[in-house]
Amino acid sequence: MTIAGPRQHARRTYSRFDSPGWLGQVLIDAIGDASPSRVLDLGCGGGVLSLAALSRWNVSELVTVDIDAAAGDEIRRALTPEQAAAHRHLRADVMSCLLDGVNGLRSGSLDIVISNPPYRTTRWTPALAPILERAGLPACTTVYGDVPVDMIFVAQALHLVRAGGSLGLILPDSIISGAALAPFRRALLEKHRVARVIQLPRRAFKGTDAQAYVVIIRREGPSTSVQLDRILADGSWLEPVNVGVEQATRRMDHGYHRAARPEAEHGKRSLREIGAVAARGTLSSVEVLKSEDPTFHTTDFPMATGASVFLPPSAGPHAAGVWAVPGDVLVARVDRRLERKVALVAEGGARLSDCVIRLRCPLGVGDRVVRSLTSPDGQAQLRAAARGTGARHISISALLDIVV
Structure with a gap:
């Protein structure tokens, strides 16, 4: 009989797929040059994103939040004494509380929020409505009536980051391209500047072939255009594609827009336009x-x-x-x-x-x-x-x- 270790237990219990080290660096690099004082890692897991942030920025405070009791200790073991002095871990359920007042967390108090939310859905409850409402985002559900957990994480992050601050998120394709979540994308684009969406290779996370994306959002909206990028499995980058708000509302994945563009340039028409x-x-x-x-x-x-x-x-x-x-x-x-x-x-x-x-x-x-x-x-x-x-x-x- 095999006994699951703490990391395996967290993966099963919290749908946690820790970011590989290279992905943490991609996310931090995509946020760009910044001099943040306070950084929050929401749903920190093993701390890969936090460690990438500390390798780039000299912050006065790094706050990590996770429902997993073991996450804080796991991160602390990887920090230098200087980094540990700036680190504070909070155990909290992002899905069940507004986070305001939780050990000093306040609306607009963070310079940067980074997050790799769990890739799962949860049943809608009225308790989730205030989290979305205060971020100005609609309560969208999937075709099964469930709520994507990552949507709640986005709303929490937008509420906690200051005006002019940045979000660096790793999100699944439901938010990026799901038809049911188009109203959510529209509200996000109209209220905030979605600066970049980077399509990652499939199987970027060990143990799943989920399609994931790095999404960079500036709380300084609205969006006028979105830069779409894509990293291939061999580590190479494709040429970026820039799309307008209407196109990004439909979908924000590089592969979709890049595949359609060459054909459109040759004057061909969609199946809908030819009357199919x-x-x-x-x-x-x-x-x-x-x-x-x-x-x-x-x-x-x-x-x-x-x-x-x-x-x-x-x-x-x-x-x-x-x-x-x-x-x-x-x-x-x-x-x-x-x-x-x-x-x-x-x-x-x-x-x-x-x-x-x-x-x-x-x-x-x-x-x-x-x-x-x-x-x-x-x-x-x-x-x-x-x-x-x-x-x-x-x-x-x-x-x-x-x-x-």
Whole structure:
């Protein structure tokens, strides 16, 4: 039997994935030249961000906050005597209190707040409303009605940092690109200056392939444009992309905007603009197995991307549900490699599972759409538009934004 150590226990209990050392340096470097007096590490975990901050700035006070009782001792062991003299650790639950008055923490009292919040959601409760309201941010939920924990951390950090101060945050793709959180992004952009969003390589954190981002916010808003950057797995940086507030409200990930831009420059149009209509299948995986009608699921896509599919002969009228017929383009909605699962229906018909999206294009356009989606540019757009870890997913809205 294996006994979990303190760090493993914290990872399980608090959904904690400590930042690798190089990432702490990227975050501090992205904040830029500053001479902070008071720095707060909110949800400090093992202290990687704190140590990176102390290596860059000579602060008079470093405050670390974490719900984990062992976090403070873990950080103190890594500090020099001079650094330890400036360090103060507070045990507090960021999700259950306003933090004002907690051992000297006050609104607008910090020069810089850094944080790598837990990557999970929690049930909405009325107690969370004041945390968001005082930061001027809306109470957005995910498709399941849960609240992203990182959204609460952002609100707490904005309340505690002084006017003109900076936030350096490591956030998951729900805040950056999730459709349900677009109102949150808009409020953030309208009230504060989102200076940079740096897309990190997948698997930046050991033990998860979550897509994460470094986000730099100045409490001096509003935003006029946002610089989007991206670090590749080999450590190289891609050319930055600058987007306006409307584009950033839709999504703030470099991969998405960089993939769409070359096509737009060639005068091509989105699937929405050419008149394509998308529909999501309705059958669950259990219903697929029980259905007496012919069905099509993600496992039925041909091995070759873009190949034609030949479905069983279909005589109308069709039963209820979403059916594929000749000329329809099928795209996987959920799959680890969903960009590879694109097909054109050549003959026959079948009811679609809820893991498949049907694109019904203007007459004669289906072949062109398949060629575009399976081209290098189309594949890049599909990869960039997909979200999530493990089995990734793409929304109908994001699919219709792809240009062909």
